[in-house]
Structures are given as structure tokens and as C-alpha cells.
Amino acid sequence: MPEPLTPGELLALDRQHVWHPYGPMPGKAAPLLVGSASGVRLRLAEPVEGQDELVDGMSSWWSAVHGYNHPVLNDAAHGQLERMSHVMFGGLTHEPAVRLAKRLVDISPEPLQHVFLADSGSVSVEVAVKMCLQYWRSLGKPRKQRLLTWRGGYHGDTWQPMSVCDPDGGMHELWQGALPRQIFADAPPAGFDAAPDEAYAAHLRELIGRHAEELAAVIVEPVVQGAGGMSFHSPAYLRVLREACDEHGVLLVFDEIATGFGRTGALFAAEHAGVAPDVMCLGKALTGGYLTLAATLCTTAVADGISRGALPVLAHGPTFMGNPLAAAVADASISLLLSQDWGQEVKRIETGLRNGLAPAADLPGVREVRVLGAIGVVQLDHEVDMAAATRAAVREGVWLRPFRDLIYTMPPYITGDDDVARISAAVCAAAREG
Structure with a gap:
């Protein structure tokens, strides 16, 4: 074991070497x-x-919905460590991943039947976007490659997710001009309990209809926009999006990374609207804050569409995809949540x-x-x-x-x-x- 360092020594090394999120290097204030x-x-x-x-x-x-050092999650982690902490997912499978995938299918909106296990929330959005783009290419409609979202959103820090964060005043405004150019509706009117604004609903329908030929998908955070502004909106707008996407042949993606697993009072925020997306992203609370893990769920129609293409596979494969340790803890975390x-x-x-x-x-x-x-x-x-x-x-x-x-x-x-x-x-x- 290395010699223990004093708090002062640790903070000095932190300032010298460690780059913290959304911070300068070196940091201005000690964490x-x-x-x-x-x-x-x-x-x-x-x-x-x-x-x-x-x-x-x-x-x-x-992410840490059960708090820290929880005995149930500790036992799940220790037990899995004694079996294996990791094994590649290409050509292999294992019980923790299979159990977790089945669990997610069972508790998510019914049309979602297939689970891609990713490394982080941002990567799950990347996978969702890739699913949508590849779906339309497989169906012979490669022009459908843009995304529509509403302003005030945040979907992560990797490339495609940054492109659907608010381009004006958002956390990734710096990258405008380099990112893919997406289509932005006005931000949804505020208020979870507010009566839906028919003019705004018409705005959503018109924008989706006007761009339908080039739209692969609409992607939004349902009910709560998180890091983009912590604002709440009526679930009615999710129903508007579902109807407009169905009418115009556009896929619908819900980013439930922040809202999933009960945070809004429903297990998934989509339940407030009584609608299901074609693709759903999960993360954060998935493992109860123990390990990094995310999931992208999709319908059978999306999976079948991709499988009928010239490249009949989803062209994505993270090294730590389906990590057994993370999957075991995630399954235990969901069990713990649902047991109470x-x-x-x-x-x-x-x-x-x-x-x-x-x-x-x-x-x-x-x-x-x-x-x-x-x-x-x-x-x-x-x-x-x-x-x-x-x-x-x-x-x-x-x-x-x-x-x-x-x-x-x-x-x-x-x-x-x-x-x-x-x-x-x-x-x-x-x-x-x-």
C-alpha cells in the first residue's frame, strides 16, 4: 500500500494534475x-x-438515489467481484447483463423491447442517435439525418448530444459551427400543471411537418429539462410530439437519464403523458450511483429496421459494454427501488x-x-x-x-x-x- 497522503498534499496534487468538470486548469477554488x-x-x-x-x-x-454505502448494493458488488468484474461483450454474454436487460424491458413502456448497454448517459444518447440515423438509412431514406429538439435542453457532453443542447446560451454554445446543425423549436412553456398552450402545440406540429423529409428523430427530456435550466413542462407536449412524429414518419427519443427511476414521481417521466417513445435513454440512477452504466432501449420496429439494412448490425461497441459488475449493481439497485x-x-x-x-x-x-x-x-x-x-x-x-x-x-x-x-x-x- 502507498504511504497515505495528508489532505493538504492531496489538494495540492489535485490542483496540479486533476481537471475537474466545467473547471479551469489549474482550478481556481479548492474542491x-x-x-x-x-x-x-x-x-x-x-x-x-x-x-x-x-x-x-x-x-x-x-445518481445516488439510495444514498451511499448501502448494504444491498455493497453485497451485489462484492458478490459479482468474486465471480468476475469484467468480460468483453462481443461474442460473449453473462447473467448480470441478461437479467438487467430483461428487468429494464419489464419496467419500461411496453413497446421498448431491446436494450443496448452503454458506458454513460452521453454515450447512450450517441447510441440513440446512431440507431435513428441507421434505421432510416436501412429503409432507404438517408436524407433523414437531422434531429429536432426544443430549446433549453441538455443531453450530454459528447458530439451528437452537444448538437441538441441549446445552441444559444447553453453549455455547448462554444461549438456552434462545428457541430451538426439541428432544428430547434421554442422552449416549452413552463409549468408541469399548466394548461397546454395550443399555439405552442401547433408550433411543434408545424415544425415537425415542415422538416419531416430530413428528420430522423425528435429528442427531448420528458417533463423536466435538467442541466439546461431545471425547468418543468406539461406532459401534454409529449403527446403532441408522439402524434406529430407518427403522422409524419419521424422517430421519437426520450432522454430519461435524469428523470428515470422515480425522480419526478413516476418511474419514468413518460408515464405522466401516457405515451411511449421509439427509443429511450437511461443512466445516472441506473446503478444507484455506484458505477458508470447507461442503457438505450428501442422498439422492435427500430431494431428490425436496422437489421434489414446493408449493414445489418448496430455499428457501436464500447469496450466496457455490459460490464458485469455495473450490471449486477444496477439490477440490485432497481430491485431495491421496486421493493419499497x-x-x-x-x-x-x-x-x-x-x-x-x-x-x-x-x-x-x-x-x-x-x-x-x-x-x-x-x-x-x-x-x-x-x-x-x-x-x-x-x-x-x-x-x-x-x-x-x-x-x-x-x-x-x-x-x-x-x-x-x-x-x-x-x-x-x-x-x-x-
Whole structure:
């Protein structure tokens, strides 16, 4: 074993060598050094702002829905490690991947019957796009190669996903001109419970109809737009998209990477609309935050279409596709979720966030407070001072990760009422100081 390093030595090496997401190199602010985690708490290697542990209000970017160091998931990982941690998926298969694929088919919308296991959420979107493009090429319609989405979205950091993120003011605006040129509808009107705007529905239908000859697919985040702005919209627009795509011969893709596995109060956000996509992307909470894994599901029609082409295979194959360790933990995580009344737990958190965040609406600089399922958002009328907001939350004993004009939380489903109240207080504190 190497000699242990002090927290100071680790942070110095981190600054010298480690490039953090959406950060400069070297970093301007030292990250917090986590020594261990269990339940909903991150234990710091040395105290910060008088705190030596923080309640995690982010579920580690929305993935750790069961919290940390969960015995069920630990047992699944240990048991699989004793059998094999990895084996290539080309020409081989194994029980964890087969069980997981069957599980995903069983719990997802009925038309989705086939599962491609990928490495990460962004890669699952790449696979979804490739499925759609290859489907139309196999059917002799190679002109259908563009994508339509609405503004305010975020689908990942690799190439095709970046092309369907909002091109104006989005996280990947830098790459406009180099990325494939896609078609953007206006952002959906805000409000999960708002009555559908018929003019906006007509806008969607007209745009899909006008570009149908060149459209391979429409891709959207159903009900909740995540990192693009944490906004909620009426499920009715998903029904509009389904009807318009069917009418004009366009595939429909739902990116459920952030919304899947109960986050919005439904197991999958598509259930709020009662519609099924042709292709669906899953990730984040799939393994309960233990390992990187994602999945792209599709209908039999899509799979058969690809199989009838000149190249009758899906031309994609990640090295760690179907990783047994990740698949075993994912299957255990889904079993754990479904073995309990997860819907009631999400509803309990929703009630706690509504009550706890209500005072933020009266704070100076706050534009809106919104809550849906286990998601709470405070939107400011200005760019958040990220450093000040983070410090304020840490002083309250909570870890948050504000961005742009947003201070938000997506806590693990096991978060107790007292900790939900603590997270809410931290969000309000961050809004005051950020």
C-alpha cells in the first residue's frame, strides 16, 4: 500500500494534475475533499466552514438515489467481484447483463423491447442517435439525418448530444459551427400543471411537418429539462410530439437519464403523458450511483429496421459494454427501488421541499421557486455567485452545486424529513448569499 497522503498534499496534487468538470486548469477554488460517505452524508477529510460532514443534496449529480454505502448494493458488488468484474461483450454474454436487460424491458413502456448497454448517459444518447440515423438509412431514406429538439435542453457532453443542447446560451454554445446543425423549436412553456398552450402545440406540429423529409428523430427530456435550466413542462407536449412524429414518419427519443427511476414521481417521466417513445435513454440512477452504466432501449420496429439494412448490425461497441459488475449493481439497485414504496418516499420529499423552499420566494433576487417529485429549484433573476452560495450551504451542513441562475436540490430518496428541512434551509441560505 502507498504511504497515505495528508489532505493538504492531496489538494495540492489535485490542483496540479486533476481537471475537474466545467473547471479551469489549474482550478481556481479548492474542491472539498471527501474521505468517505454513508447514508446521505459525505464525510470530509478535514472540516470546512466548521463542518466535518455534509448532507448530500445532489445525489451525486442525481445518481445516488439510495444514498451511499448501502448494504444491498455493497453485497451485489462484492458478490459479482468474486465471480468476475469484467468480460468483453462481443461474442460473449453473462447473467448480470441478461437479467438487467430483461428487468429494464419489464419496467419500461411496453413497446421498448431491446436494450443496448452503454458506458454513460452521453454515450447512450450517441447510441440513440446512431440507431435513428441507421434505421432510416436501412429503409432507404438517408436524407433523414437531422434531429429536432426544443430549446433549453441538455443531453450530454459528447458530439451528437452537444448538437441538441441549446445552441444559444447553453453549455455547448462554444461549438456552434462545428457541430451538426439541428432544428430547434421554442422552449416549452413552463409549468408541469399548466394548461397546454395550443399555439405552442401547433408550433411543434408545424415544425415537425415542415422538416419531416430530413428528420430522423425528435429528442427531448420528458417533463423536466435538467442541466439546461431545471425547468418543468406539461406532459401534454409529449403527446403532441408522439402524434406529430407518427403522422409524419419521424422517430421519437426520450432522454430519461435524469428523470428515470422515480425522480419526478413516476418511474419514468413518460408515464405522466401516457405515451411511449421509439427509443429511450437511461443512466445516472441506473446503478444507484455506484458505477458508470447507461442503457438505450428501442422498439422492435427500430431494431428490425436496422437489421434489414446493408449493414445489418448496430455499428457501436464500447469496450466496457455490459460490464458485469455495473450490471449486477444496477439490477440490485432497481430491485431495491421496486421493493419499497419509492413513490411515497418521493412524495414525502416533495412535500418537505415545497414547505421548506416556500420562504425563498420572498427573498430579494429570487425569480421563482418550483418543486416536482424529489426536485427543488430556486431560480434567481441574476447569475448565482457560485462560491458564495456553496459556502452558505456548507455552513448549513449541506452539499449543493449551484449553476447559472439556479440553486437546486435532488436529494437521495432515503433522505429523512429533518435532513430535507436542512437541505431546504441551505438552499434558502445559498439564495440569500449567492
